[in-house]
Amino acid sequence: MAEQIVCREATLGYENMTVAQGLDFTVSEGDYLCILGENGSGKSTLIKTILGLKPVDAGSIDWVGLTPKEIGYLPQQTLVQRDFPASVREIVLSGCLSKTGLRPFYGSELKALAKENMERLGIAELSKRCYRELSGGQQQRVLLARALCAASKVLLLDEPVTGLDPKAQNDLYELIKGLNAGGITIIMVSHDVNAAVRYASHILHIGHHKQLFFGSKEAYLNSRIGKSFLITENGDEGEGVDEPVKAKKEQSDARAILAPVAAAAGAAAAGALISGFINTGRKRKCQR
Amino acid sequence: MSEMIDKLSFYFSYPFVRYALIVGLLIALCSSLLGVTLVLKRFSFIGDGLSHVAFGAMSLAAVLPVIIKEIAAGVSASGEVPDGVRRFADMIADANNNIIVLPITLLAAILLLRPGKNAKIKGDAAVAMISVGSLAIGYMLMNRFPTSSNISGDVCSTLFGSTSILTLKEDDVRLCLIMAIAVILIFILFYNKIFAVTFDESFSKATGIKADGYNLLIAVVTALIIVLAMNLVGSLLISALIIFPSLSAMRVFKSFRSVIICSAVVSVICAGVGIIASILMSTPVGSTIVTADIIVFALFCITGKILKRS
Numbered sequence: 001m002a003e004q005i006v007c008r009e010a011t012l013g014y015e016n017m018t019v020a021q022g023l024d025f026t027v028s029e030g031d032y033l034c035i036l037g038e039n040g041s042g043k044s045t046l047i048k049t050i051l052g053l054k055p056v057d058a059g060s061i062d063w064v065g066l067t068p069k070e071i072g073y074l075p076q077q078t079l080v081q082r083d084f085p086a087s088v089r090e091i092v093l094s095g096c097l098s099k100t101g102l103r104p105f106y107g108s109e110l111k112a113l114a115k116e117n118m119e120r121l122g123i124a125e126l127s128k129r130c131y132r133e134l135s136g137g138q139q140q141r142v143l144l145a146r147a148l149c150a151a152s153k154v155l156l157l158d159e160p161v162t163g164l165d166p167k168a169q170n171d172l173y174e175l176i177k178g179l180n181a182g183g184i185t186i187i188m189v190s191h192d193v194n195a196a197v198r199y200a201s202h203i204l205h206i207g208h209h210k211q212l213f214f215g216s217k218e219a220y221l222n223s224r225i226g227k228s229f230l231i232t233e234n235g236d237e238g239e240g241v242d243e244p245v246k247a248k249k250e251q252s253d254a255r256a257i258l259a260p261v262a263a264a265a266g267a268a269a270a271g272a273l274i275s276g277f278i279n280t281g282r283k284r285k286c287q288r
Numbered sequence: 289m290s291e292m293i294d295k296l297s298f299y300f301s302y303p304f305v306r307y308a309l310i311v312g313l314l315i316a317l318c319s320s321l322l323g324v325t326l327v328l329k330r331f332s333f334i335g336d337g338l339s340h341v342a343f344g345a346m347s348l349a350a351v352l353p354v355i356i357k358e359i360a361a362g363v364s365a366s367g368e369v370p371d372g373v374r375r376f377a378d379m380i381a382d383a384n385n386n387i388i389v390l391p392i393t394l395l396a397a398i399l400l401l402r403p404g405k406n407a408k409i410k411g412d413a414a415v416a417m418i419s420v421g422s423l424a425i426g427y428m429l430m431n432r433f434p435t436s437s438n439i440s441g442d443v444c445s446t447l448f449g450s451t452s453i454l455t456l457k458e459d460d461v462r463l464c465l466i467m468a469i470a471v472i473l474i475f476i477l478f479y480n481k482i483f484a485v486t487f488d489e490s491f492s493k494a495t496g497i498k499a500d501g502y503n504l505l506i507a508v509v510t511a512l513i514i515v516l517a518m519n520l521v522g523s524l525l526i527s528a529l530i531i532f533p534s535l536s537a538m539r540v541f542k543s544f545r546s547v548i549i550c551s552a553v554v555s556v557i558c559a560g561v562g563i564i565a566s567i568l569m570s571t572p573v574g575s576t577i578v579t580a581d582i583i584v585f586a587l588f589c590i591t592g593k594i595l596k597r598s
Contacts (some may be wrong), residue, residue: 068496087543130542
């Protein structure tokens, strides 16, 4: 397996503030890497730095045999997009833009590519619909179809399942799994540890300001941090109570792991509540 | 009714009136094209800021010959203006104001929309600062170095457009024509890129598209449009010409292309109706066009609501 992305002792930052340092990992062709970590640990920053949207503060992140034109990216939705007047087809087609080169318009082969990707994600019949009127899951599929138009080798996903219901989440995960099986390297940021260990081949766990774990999924499941993270996430109290006692010697580590989990869970709950409100609001509008 | 037609046919028997109408329609078309992008990128206010900069630049262009003569008179021993300097100042006075206004507005546009938002003073604050600043300096210059006895008339026509489109000089018409064609060509050629950069800048950057370059292009074209439209509606009303048609179109239409086409059509029709109405009712051109835009916006709002219900 050829290496595609090599990250060596990288330090990431935000306007003179360091968010994460000492990141050290490699991604090879066909890998499925899941990046885990608390809110604010720099997961999204890492994705942006890999994409070259932000500079690396120290160390290096290198692409081997890759150009930006072979990469697809599923960003978190921005505010602007929520009320953007654009049809599904226009958005998916814009993913092909890097392939047009100097031509000002899309050729028929790119239109065919866009159509193929819409069919792949089951949104072909929505192609004339307006993006802002779709459900959260459909919108996510549209953005994923656009990312697929751009991606031929690597696909980066930034919390792709945020705001989706469990069924839509599962569908999306299965879809990404299928893409990975088709030979596309996947790098995904996620809060969802269970999905990560189910689907990923490799795990990168970022803690407060540093890298806590990088390795294969199997190694992660056997590691101390992997176990404790999984237990607290799944709310298994029997063992969860034991864990902090065992970890007393490395209190700082334990704090680093547990506090964020609580924070993440709280934030997720609040987020779910809010998005629930928004969704019901939307539904009401639609019914009218 | 026949009186109105008589009046119109009287006006349109002059070729320069016909040219003025054509230029007005072209300006309206251009300003509506980028309006959608500016509104969606949350840049509507930048159009307003740039138009104030254009006002400052316009005043500067108007008073520059006077300033040059005064300085020359102060420097020379006899207290009289040397012949060469006088000729130079007259040359500037005769030249088209746009030669000075365009570069200054372009510079301001690039500064405001510059890629990499590392500036200490950000976004709206920077826009407010630059626009109010150039408004103040422009007004001060016009008062300190008056070019005619009717200062408030001059200021008013720079702010709200010439009271009649008929005062457009032939030079203005030609320049407007060239710039309008350039804007339309640029927009058509870069349509897909402008869409991608408007919808999702970071995705475009990540997939190897030079988003910063296209942002700069948008800034430059915006500045061009503002300088163009200043002749028609004056600097205070330009943003109305830019944002109203696109906001109207967005109420009803749902794909990017249909929104753009609709806003172009709305803008051209409003401009045409506005110009003709201004001739008939002897109202100022700029405010009449904007009033037409407002009425259409209200109609589209209602249509949008009705379409949503059904």
